[in-house]
Amino acid sequence: MTDSTTARRGRGRRPAAEVRANVLEATGRLLLEEGIQAITFDRVAKEAGSSKMTLYKWWPTPGALVAEAYFSRSQPVLEFPDTGDIRTDLITQLRSFVHWLTGAGRTVTELIGAAQLDPELARAWAHHYATPRRELARARLATARDQGQLTPEADLHIIVDQLWGACYHRLLVLMVPLDDTIVERLVDQALYGAANPSGGTPGGSTEIG
Known part of the structure; x- marks a missing residue:
């Protein structure tokens, strides 16, 4: 087992609030830089270091995520x-x-x-x-x-x-x-x-x- 693997397991799962904040930050950044067409759950999950299942759990559609991210950003x-x-x-x-x-x-x-x-x-x-x-x-x-x-x-x-x-x-x-x-x-x-x-x-x- 490598030291990096040990460190990742030692940290455990990130708090939900931290994950949500990272998702909203990544979505807001993509939205302002590339436009609404850039916002897919695949792209956001990759940018935020999250999973698509987490995004589906919190937002029914990418559009719903976009609206919340826009408010968070502004x-x-x-x-x-x-x-x-x-x-x-x-x-x-x-x-x-x-x-x-x-x-x-x-x-x-x-x-x-x-x-x-x-x-x-x-x-x-x-x-x-x-x-x-x-x-x-x-x-x-x-x-x-x-x-x-x-x-x-x-x-x-x-x-x-x-x-x-x-x-x-x-x-x-x-x-x-x-x-x-x-x-x-x-x-x-x-x-x-x-x-x-x-x-x-x-x-x-x-x-x-």
Whole structure:
């Protein structure tokens, strides 16, 4: 028996949490470097030093694994700050989001496109990424509302749609380049709106006709 064999047996099986973390790291790296087509259980198992049976036990399809790996990869980059100033925090977070999309835009486009045809990926995307991300934003906005920085009537879900939805619209529908020059304008539009505060007419009159 060689020393290396003894060492491997002495270490025993790796903890499940370590194996899972390695699988998610390998999947996230492959996803961003090569795209969604690179994600197969064969390839990921080889890259992560795991077994295909382990992957099948934790994820029903490669699509489900992709969605969780994408959230795991993006989570540290897209943490939501809380400095006490909602405008500053929205600008900081949205700027990070735009920078992330600038680098991972192809991956996001592939994921959302594939989710239209893969129900398991769609469910995993909503569960592991879209819903948690939305809740982080809603919770930060709710804190700002409780502190009086937003009106009691502010629709937090609509604000989320206005801000992050605008970025997705530009990326997926208009297919125009994203850059952070739009961030402050998006935030100010969402927070302060476009209505004339004097009542809707240049002279301040609210009469119609």
